[in-house]
Amino acid sequence: MKSKRKHLKKSKKIVVKPKPKPKPKSKPKPKSKPKPKSKSKPTLQRTEGTPTPHFTPTDTCIISVDVGVTNFSYAILRGSSLILEKRRVCDFKGSKDYVAMTETVLSWWEKHLIPGAVLILERQMKQGIMRMFQVALEVAWFHRMGSRARVVSPITVKRFWGTSTGNYKKNKIAAVTKMDDITGAGAPYEIFAGMWSALRLYHTKMDDFADAALQAFWANSVHGAS
Numbered sequence: 001m002k003s004k005r006k007h008l009k010k011s012k013k014i015v016v017k018p019k020p021k022p023k024p025k026s027k028p029k030p031k032s033k034p035k036p037k038s039k040s041k042p043t044l045q046r047t048e049g050t051p052t053p054h055f056t057p058t059d060t061c062i063i064s065v066d067v068g069v070t071n072f073s074y075a076i077l078r079g080s081s082l083i084l085e086k087r088r089v090c091d092f093k094g095s096k097d098y099v100a101m102t103e104t105v106l107s108w109w110e111k112h113l114i115p116g117a118v119l120i121l122e123r124q125m126k127q128g129i130m131r132m133f134q135v136a137l138e139v140a141w142f143h144r145m146g147s148r149a150r151v152v153s154p155i156t157v158k159r160f161w162g163t164s165t166g167n168y169k170k171n172k173i174a175a176v177t178k179m180d181d182i183t184g185a186g187a188p189y190e191i192f193a194g195m196w197s198a199l200r201l202y203h204t205k206m207d208d209f210a211d212a213a214l215q216a217f218w219a220n221s222v223h224g225a226s
Contacts, residue, residue, distance in 0.1 A: 001015075009083075011048060013046040020133050029034070047205045051151035054188050055076075055188050055191070055217070055221075057079045057080045058078075058079070058114075058220070059078070059079065060116060060117075060118060061076065061077075061112055061114055061116070061117040062076070062077040062117075062118050062120060062216050062219050062220060063075075063076050063109060063112060063117060063118065063119050063120065063216075064212050064216035065119065065121050065122065065212065066122055066212040067121060067122055067124055067130055067133055067134050067137070068130070068208065069089050069090055069095065069101070069129065069130075069133065070088055070089070070090075071208050072086065072087050072088065072091075072210055073085070073086040073211065073212040074086075074108075074109075074212050075111070075209075075212040075213045075215070076112050077217070077219075077220060080191055082213070082216075084195070084199060084209045084212065085108075086209060087105060087108065089101050089104055089105065089133075090104075094129070095129075096129065096132070098132060098133060099136070101133060102133075102135065102136045102140040103135055103140075105137065106140060106141075106144060112206040113144065113145065117145065118150065118219070119149040119150065119221050120149070120152060120215055120216065121137060121138065121146075121149050121150070121152070122134075122151075122152065122154050122157075122215060123136055123150045123151045123152060123153050123154065125153075133149070137149065138151070150219075152215065152218075152219075154211075157214060157215050158171065158223070160218050161175075161178050161214055162178070163175050163214070172205070172207035172211075173207070175207055175210035175211055176206045176210045178210070178214060179206075179214065180198060181212045183196045183218070193211075196213075
């Protein structure tokens with residue numbers, strides 16, 4: 001019996017592999033709902049196409065600010081009238097009394113704070129006193145006028161006017177030169193040539209005036225009044 005068992009072949013086990021389950025079809029991602037379009041502001045609307053420097057007298061009062069403490073410059077553009085001023089907000093640069101500072105500034109603009117007025121602020125890129133002052137002005141404007149100030153990056157305005165040089169001091173010189181050019185004979189802002197020349201007679205540091213004015217002209221060129 002033992003010898004026979006040796007010769008018996010072992011039966012091979014047949015293993016039946018289960019068929020792989022088909023992968024479930026991935027469900028199509030639900031389409032995201034389109035974001036509701038924000039309501040356009042009634043005073044300024046972006047013009048179609050690529051904007052170019054041009055002057056369009058409007059009834060919209062544009063207040064353009066180059067934020068500073070010891071050199072606070074602003075331009076007020078309405079119709080064919082342009083006011084350029086530079087004042088001292090407080091006695092020393094390290095002041096942090098933002099409430100008093102904003103009240104001081106708003107008092108300068110009292111007669112220009114009409115319905116529909118627009119405040120354009122240069123965005124302060126570094127954290128510190130100037131950034132805090134910018135925010136304080138935004139808050140004060142909102143509570144006073146019921147509308148938000150428009151904060152614009154300085155590079156946006158510089159690229160529009162072609163005054164970006166990559167160097168802080170050279171940017172200042174380029175801004176003054178650009179104002180000289182666009183208020184020259186036959187230029188889009190020739191109407192303001194007399195006022196700009198008069199400022200040059202009484203001030204040696206003109207870059208603050210130029211920054212505020214170019215920002216106001218940028219708003220007038222890029223946005224048209226409705």
